[in-house]
Amino acid sequence: MKMVFVHGSGGTGIVWKHQTEFFRDADAVNLPGHLSAGEACTSVEKYAEWLHDYVQSRGYVRPVLAGHSLGGGIVLQYALDYPEDVGGLISVGSGARLRVAPHVLAAIEKGIEAPQMWLRDFVATQLFAVEDVVFDVAAREAGMDRSLREQILADMGRVGAKVQLNDFLCCERFDVMQRVREIQTPTLALCGSLDVFTPPKYSAYLAEHMPNAAMVVIEGGTHHFFAEKPEQTNRAISHFIKSL
Numbered sequence: 206m207k208m209v210f211v212h213g214s215g216g217t218g219i220v221w222k223h224q225t226e227f228f229r230d231a232d233a234v235n236l237p238g239h240l241s242a243g244e245a246c247t248s249v250e251k252y253a254e255w256l257h258d259y260v261q262s263r264g265y266v267r268p269v270l271a272g273h274s275l276g277g278g279i280v281l282q283y284a285l286d287y288p289e290d291v292g293g294l295i296s297v298g299s300g301a302r303l304r305v306a307p308h309v310l311a312a313i314e315k316g317i318e319a320p321q322m323w324l325r326d327f328v329a330t331q332l333f334a335v336e337d338v339v340f341d342v343a344a345r346e347a348g349m350d351r352s353l354r355e356q357i358l359a360d361m362g363r364v365g366a367k368v369q370l371n372d373f374l375c376c377e378r379f380d381v382m383q384r385v386r387e388i389q390t391p392t393l394a395l396c397g398s399l400d401v402f403t404p405p406k407y408s409a410y411l412a413e414h415m416p417n418a419a420m421v422v423i424e425g426g427t428h429h430f431f432a433e434k435p436e437q438t439n440r441a442i443s444h445f446i447k448s449l
Contacts, residue, residue, distance in 0.1 A: 212235070220273065220432060253279050285381065296393070310377070392419070396408040403428065
């Protein structure tokens with residue numbers, strides 16, 4: 206069964222390196238405008254439409270769609286809009302609503318004019334906690350591979366703050382809390398126990414309100430737990446795939 210991985214805001218498919226190395230036939234897409242052709246979409250709905258066109262163009266039949274953060278919103282929207290065209294869903298550090306704190310949006314907006322500061326003070330420190338940031342000390346203990354972290358940060362820098370801001374605004378407007386009950390697709394809601402951006406309660410909501418959803422918590426993982434703790438993450442995904 207084909208698996209398609211969808212990255213989060215301002216990122217690229219490199220974030221799924223540990224998953225695509227383990228699931229050899231998987232496809233980790235770059236959303237439009239993310240070091241790929243086209244302009245970034247202006248809503249989760251439009252990203253879902255793009256993803257559907259991408260899947261259809263490659264002849265994938267009822268793939269399993271896995272999405273992180275914004276990507277998780279995209280795959281949920283995909284299942285709502287194209288229920289017959291998806292075989293399974295994996296929500297990775299995501300949820301049915303993805304509100305963004307105003308100070309986060311402000312920091313990214315400033316980064317459009319000051320990209321180096323944005324990379325250092327927001328992307329590196331807040332998203333990946335590579336410096337001594339009090340609010341997310343646990344992230345450093347989670348231990349993402351240094352080489353992968355540098356690749357992810359380099360790609361985010363090339364994608365740029367403007368696209369990341371666009372993506373976070375897509376998240377801010379996204380809300381399917383009242384519709385997830387409609388999704389009959391088998392779903393795995395994966396989350397990190399230490400995620401401060403999309404806390405475990407987001408995944409718990411999916412598990413409680415979607416008729417065919419189950420939740421797995423990766424202990425000690427933060428927002429990028431799948432890159433920090435790939436063995437545990439890949440094991441959970443494997444069990445889910447075997448259950449389909």
